[in-house]
Amino acid sequence: SAAFSPDGRRVVTASHDRTARVWDTVTGARIPEVAELKHKAPVIHAVFSADGTRLVTASDKTARVWNAATGAKVSPDLAHGERVILVDFSPDGTRVITASRDGDAVRIWGVDTGASVTLAHKAVVSAVFSADGARVVTASADKTAQVWDAVTGQPTGAAWVHQASLTSATFSPDGTRVVTVSGDRTARIWDVVTGKLMAALQHRDQIVSAEFSPDGTRVITASRDKTARVWDAVTGKSLLAPFAHDERLLTAAFSRDGSRVLTVSAHAARVWDVSLDRRTLDEWSAVAERSPFVLRDGAPVRRGVSVRGRTDGEPMSGSIHHKDVP
Secondary structure, eight states: OEEEOTTSSEEEEEOTTSEEEEEETTTOOBOTTSOOEEOSSOEEEEEEOTTSSEEEEEETTEEEEEETTTOOBOSOOEEOSSOEEEEEEOTTSSEEEEEESSTTOEEEEETTTOOEEEEOOSSEEEEEEOTTSSEEEEEETTSEEEEEETTTOOBSSOOEEOSSOEEEEEEOTTSSEEEEEETTSEEEEEETTTOOEEEEEEOSSOEEEEEEOTTSSEEEEEETTSEEEEEETTTOOBOSOOEEOSSOEEEEEEOTTSSEEEEEESSOEEEEEGGGSSEEEEEEEEEEEOSOEEOTTOOEESOEEEEEETTTOOEEEOOOOOSSOO
């Protein structure tokens, strides 16, 4: 995995070589002042805190919190009984949420103390904080999503149920709604306070992602049916004609101001003007590279992705890699 710092000047990458590394996005070189973040097994995830001062990594049966400027560990190991499969910071950076394949499933940790509370939800595939850090929503392969009090670890209401395994659940910016995604070809919008279903968003094939617009008024979904759709986040009404690709989509997202959307498939990325209905503002082709690729530090890469311009076919950016990427 890879993630930008909040200011966009750094990228952290997680690798099968048992390290996470921090890179300069301008030069493409590893930042030498930041030590390699080492685990005893492949690193699955690595993300910055919202203020960019800390990093958290997930590997083997632990998550670790690091100083983002030096690479020094700043917290006790956050340990599970089995492999940690996801990790993230709370919005204020004082807590970390982890999910594992062990019986405890999900825990919320104090970064400075290492103390934790457990959320009793098994087979969790997604866990995120609300914007104010007061709640957490988890999505599970058991076909349910659940909202929790982030301090006590207790559920705030009944679980929400789909007809197939869930793949994600995400809060609206104001924390009053959640959109859940399932293998049942729907994304569903729920009222956090009442617990009621507000709308079901339907595609012809499995939905792979769903997220709210920055102002919370719309939801965008991406599907294996080769389309992305924009919906009213209250009524569930489709607002625009589908944004179409020639192959199944991998994800879709709004721009920061909500005026555009990015849709991504295996071989193309397209930017659309949401206000102009289906107008493609720009397009790139994403090409899977199977030949070796070499970074500035000389480390070979087994695989990578390059992005090429629509008109000239020239690479627009390269990828930052370890010797092997998960």
